[in-house]
Amino acid sequence: MTRARGLPAPRTAGEMLGMARAFLERKEIAEARLEAELLVAHALETDRLGLFMQLDRPLEGTDVDVARDLLVRRGRREPVAYITGRREFYGRSFEVRPGVLIPRPESELLVDLARERCPRPDGKRAADLGCGSGCLAVTLALELPGLAVSAFDLSDAALDCTRRNAERLGVAIALTGGDGLAAVEAAVAAGGAFDLVLSNPPYVRSEERDDLAPEVRDHEPPEALFAPDSDADYWVRELVARARSLVRPGGAVLVELGADQGPRAARLAADAGLSAALHRDLAGIERVLELSVEDGAARDAG
DSSP states (O other): OOOGGGOOOOOBHHHHHHHHHHHHHHTTOTTHHHHHHHHHHHHTTSOHHHHHTTTTOBOOHHHHHHHHHHHHHHHTTOOHHHHHTEEEETTEEEEOOTTSOOOOGGGHHHHHHHHHHOSSOTTOEEEEESOTTSHHHHHHHHHSTTOEEEEEESOHHHHHHHHHHHHHHTOOOEEEESSTHHHHHHHHHHHOOEEEEEEOOOOBOGGGGGGSOHHHHTTSOGGGTBOGGGOTTHHHHHHHHHHHHHEEEEEEEEEEOOTTOHHHHHHHHHHTTOEEEEEEOTTSOEEEEEEEOOOHHHHHHO
16 A cells, blocks of 8 residues: 555545555454555544445545555554454454454453343343453443443543443443452442353463464554463462452353363362353354352252
């Protein structure tokens, strides 16, 4: 996407799309076709469908300049979501910004499981620990009307992003800042245990940093990626230890896991005497640990 070496500037949206795709392919961007569509559409202030409906649209010089700037940023491995300020999650567009973890499609499994575990949400309560952009908390509130959702995060940027997404999508979310589980425990002390607790905690070891894609390693917030003290199981261990105090009998804790965490997470749950299940994502990875909190009678019967 350049005028160097005598190359002409694109004259139409279609030409600009072709040049953008070729540029990203030269930069070895894995999904060059899709990302070219997203970036050119964003430059022209439309969406992908709108772009394809106006491929013959003549371009102004400013259109080319805006698209070029976006593509240069992507060529430097800045994530598309931060460039466009948007990311799709569960069929909806969420605002995303630097300093906030970008939603991943595998996290949608947490919502699927929450919907299964809470078919009658009226009067029930859910907590999202480490809410980030708010994709989980806001989606829960939209998919399960009547569920009272609370979102917790240490990051002011994350809480503000969650608030903006909740307002834009028309749901009410209780937002609480604070240090991890302490804030959730305070909420339990004030209002009682939750029916559901969801979390996508940081689980990457610090020694794995160089294995991450530059889009992740160099741009996303490290506090949302890297486990405390490089202990990938830290948050699973903490949630297992507190599950019975955070969740009412009959409720559940749903925790997203890293690719190799499943067996260790299951052992932690078994050692604590909790009923647990591992759920695979579309790639076949054991992606979510489900901790079921039974009532005392059920435990005694078991």
